[in-house]
Amino acid sequence: MDKVLTHQEVIDQLSSDMTIGIGGWGARRKPMSLIRAICQSDITDLTVVSYGGPDVGLLCAHKKVKKLIFGFVSLDMIPLEAHFRQARQNNEIEVMELDEGMVQWGLRAAAMNLPFLPTRVGLGTDVLTHNPELEFVKSPYSDKEKLVAMPALNLDVALLHVNKSDEKGNTQIIGPDPFFDELFARAADKTYVSSEEVLSTEDLGGKDGAMFNRFERSLVAGVIHAPCGAHPTSCAPNYGFDLKHLKEYSAAAKSFDEYRLQFLNCTPQEYIDSVGGSEAINNIPLPQF
């Protein structure tokens, strides 16, 4: 079994109008090399589900987003995402703005093949005002409580970035927080995982390594070898986020062409070289909060 694909082979599996879920959280462990590949393709009109960071911003800057399903978009140390803000303030994208936990609930419903999951979250807020498609259920038990029926967020494709993988799609997230990547994988028809390293199965660390295997390989349609593939986001414990680059990226919201020519008009290896090379990236310290 060999699921290893190139970035281009993943792009060939995608098409316009798809619903794509993106793993990671804010400026952490985003599959940025795959996002850059989408930006360089002619794919458009995507519905994107994300705990958003520069993945969302970059797709917005390239006009790839029809609709965004989100709880926040942030670069962590830089709280507000300039490209996403611009897209929203210019009314360029549709949004389904949800509580972070409602996003999880929607992914979980999809993962469990359920139409919805009930929750109180969202009641009493404008999340309901601005998402009139959200329906309610009444508890069938004696409490008769009225709850939000958070609909399943079914994904055509999930894109994730991990620390280690083998050719069969046994993946490992070594960083301390796996975020909600597992649910993205379970909610999607197909999941493509970029990985810092693609190793032989016997080099995955046996039982100790298996503790980092957050979802089973049957969910993984393709593995992409992408060293430094999360840059400029972090990939703990390998490297922290590149604050200097994130600042440059944010500033590019004013005039994007120069940034695009420098960083989006190239292969994944050329990109790494253009931002200082893999050694420099792997030396970026993890952030301290």
Next chain:
Amino acid sequence: MSDKTSLAEICISAASKAWEGDGEILATGIGLIPRIAAGLAKLTHSQDLMMTDGETYLISEPAPMGKRDTSHDQVEGYMSYSRVFENLWGGKRHAMVTPTQIDCFGQTNISSIGEYASPKVQLLGVRGFPGNSISHKNSIFIPNHSVKTFVEGEVDMVSSMGYKNKDLSNGTFEIKSVVTNLGVFDFQGENDSLQLLSLHPGISVDDVRVNTGFEFSVESEIETPMPSSEELSLIRDVLDPHSIRNSIFGE
């Protein structure tokens, strides 16, 4: 550092009281002053509080602000984002946050300002505010008390629910404390309205009134208590040794 007690220190001391009596729950202070305040609560009156290192681990002592040697952190547990959601839905948490707007119902906004379809200013998004507000106790710190933050009418995008919808929350809804650069408040006024509990030194009720976009009641006009010498040394020597707190009000 001067020996004079700063406004930031007065706010930290006042804000730390929010967690008094909370027992063994997760205390989350988001932002400079709330985080130091949560740490001060844990080091003084509420030692059973759980706190994270700002990321994924629960640690036994509050993480000081600024650069530190994390190898000295005594890790005692795990608190991934997934675990935070599970924890907060169970109600075992008290967060202190800084919204961009708050209204007379205690509703807050961190999502966007202006017309929703094309906001004048897009902010973060509602984040976890809807779930926090309906699931557990919350407190609020506002460093810039003005009619732009304490707005007339309702906030532009209701991100956390307020007292007018408290019946939806299964009895858990509470805004315990509101600390600003002008004074200390809660929502225990008549019909769950904002009421003034104390004024910071040099601030008058009129100062608060002209900077608040809605009516509030005055429970007390006393001066906000000064931090004790124990609190001051914990703030200055333990929780914020690099004096990052002074940046919040340019002190």
